[in-house]
Amino acid sequence: MRLHPPVPAPERIGFLLLPRFAMVAFFSAIEPLRIANRISGAPLFEWDLISRDGEPVVASNGMTLTATRALAEATALPSLAVCASFEPEASLDEALLDWLRQCAASGCVLGGIDTGCFALAAAGLLDDQTVTLHWECLPEFRTRFPRVDAVESIYEVTPEGFSCAGGSAAIDMSLDLIRRRHGDDLAQRVRDQLIHDHGRLPASRQRDPAAPPDPTLRRAIGLMEANLESPLGIRELAAELDLSWRRLDRLFARHLGTSPQRAYLARRLDHAHRLLRETRHSVMDIALACGFASASSFTRAFRRRHGVTPSEWRRRP
Numbered sequence: 001m002r003l004h005p006p007v008p009a010p011e012r013i014g015f016l017l018l019p020r021f022a023m024v025a026f027f028s029a030i031e032p033l034r035i036a037n038r039i040s041g042a043p044l045f046e047w048d049l050i051s052r053d054g055e056p057v058v059a060s061n062g063m064t065l066t067a068t069r070a071l072a073e074a075t076a077l078p079s080l081a082v083c084a085s086f087e088p089e090a091s092l093d094e095a096l097l098d099w100l101r102q103c104a105a106s107g108c109v110l111g112g113i114d115t116g117c118f119a120l121a122a123a124g125l126l127d128d129q130t131v132t133l134h135w136e137c138l139p140e141f142r143t144r145f146p147r148v149d150a151v152e153s154i155y156e157v158t159p160e161g162f163s164c165a166g167g168s169a170a171i172d173m174s175l176d177l178i179r180r181r182h183g184d185d186l187a188q189r190v191r192d193q194l195i196h197d198h199g200r201l202p203a204s205r206q207r208d209p210a211a212p213p214d215p216t217l218r219r220a221i222g223l224m225e226a227n228l229e230s231p232l233g234i235r236e237l238a239a240e241l242d243l244s245w246r247r248l249d250r251l252f253a254r255h256l257g258t259s260p261q262r263a264y265l266a267r268r269l270d271h272a273h274r275l276l277r278e279t280r281h282s283v284m285d286i287a288l289a290c291g292f293a294s295a296s297s298f299t300r301a302f303r304r305r306h307g308v309t310p311s312e313w314r315r316r317p
Contacts, residue, residue: 010043011181014080014108016050017067022085022114023059028170029081029113035190036178044182050074052096060085071099079109082116085166086278088137089118097123114166121145131163132156135206139228139271140279143289152206165206171196216241217255220248224264228271231291234260269305272298276314283310 013033015026033045051057054070074080080103100123104110112120117131118141130149133141141150155164155173164173171194179187220241223232237260238245252260272290275281281289287298287310299309306313 009181010046012046012048012078014048014050014069014074014077015113016074016080016082016116016119017057017059017065018082018084018088018116018119019057019091020060020086021057021083022166023061023063023065024168025085025114025164025166025170026059026065026083028168029083029164029174032171032174032178032190032194035193036182036186039189039193040182040186044178048074048077050080052091071096076106077103077108079111079162081111081113081162082119083113084115084118085134086115087280088115089122090280092119092122100125109161111162111164113164113170115141117141117148117150117163118144120161121148126161129160130156130158131161132165132206133163134166136274137278139225140275140289142226143229154206168196169206214251214255216243217251220251220260221263221267224267227291228268229289229291231264231268234264237264265301266305268292269302272302272310273306273313276310283314286310 015029017026030047033047036044048069049065049067050069050071051067052071054067054073056064056066058064082100096119100110100120104123104125110120110125112118112131112133115133115137117126117133118137120126120131121141121144126145127147128149130151132151132153132155135152138150138152141148153165154169155176156162157173157176162173164170175187175191175196178190220237223237223240232240234248235245238248241248243251248260252258252263256263268290272286275286275289276283279286283298284295287295290298292298292301299311302308302310302313308316
């Protein structure tokens with residue numbers, strides 16, 4: 001998905017499949033390229049499916065996908081997308097990270113799909129770049145890699161690389177690639193085949209959940225989500241919003257039926273629940289990542305919200 005210089009057709013793209021990768025995001029990236037080939041009557045795009053040893057890879061849905069290349073056989077790729085999902089760092093080691101560094105050094109443009117940016121960041125290849133990944137993993141990613149500008153957009157394409165949030169966002173990113181390479185008409189015809197009613201802009205937000213109607217309340221919640229590791233004080237939060245703390249309190253009570261303190265704590269504990277479910281971090285590390293000064297204070301708060309301690313929750317079958 002290189003921007004410059006143009007790559008002659010067929011353009012070859014590598015997809016590195018990490019264990020438990022997101023199948024839906026992978027196919028969402030591939031299908032627009034396949035359809036573009038069919039409509040054009042020419043092989044505009046080709047792809048390699050790469051695994052560490054060339055063996056099949058099990059996706060997060062339990063299905064197995066056959067790889068076409070091992071790392072050692074995947075050379076001279078113009079672009080490489082790292083596909084991941086749950087526990088994106090569980091399969092990383094220095095050999096894999098060194099291979100990614102070698103790809104970058106050879107001029108390969110690297111990108112991440114869903115949580116693939118964890119691998120690229122762990123290899124030190126994303127410092128000072130803007131990337132996106134699945135919204136659920138953004139707080140942990142920002143904590144782990146503070147030198148990377150991680151944003152909640154649908155996809156990002158820069159001269160340095162590319163990334164998308166996974167799921168259907170990969171469709172939008174591939175449609176953008178088709179448009180840049182082969183024009184608006186082909187991209188629109190592919191979109192019609194996919195019954196994808198409109199192309200979302202890169203800066204579109206990933207979520208539009210039953211958002212609070214009040215714009216100030218939305219900003220307050222956004223600030224909370226951006227500061228889970230080092231929570232803002234309520235007076236500090238109010239100052240950021242240019243409100244008095246009493247007015248902020250009334251705003252939450254009117255629209256959400258709770259206080260800012262309780263709403264903030266609930267978001268921190270829900271993030272902790274996700275980390276316990278999807279990572280192997282210790283309870284203490286998760287406590288710190290969610291703004292708790294000690295494991296004991298985290299455990300008490302977690303038990304009050306979820307009915308069990310973090311350790312008990314993790315031991316469940």
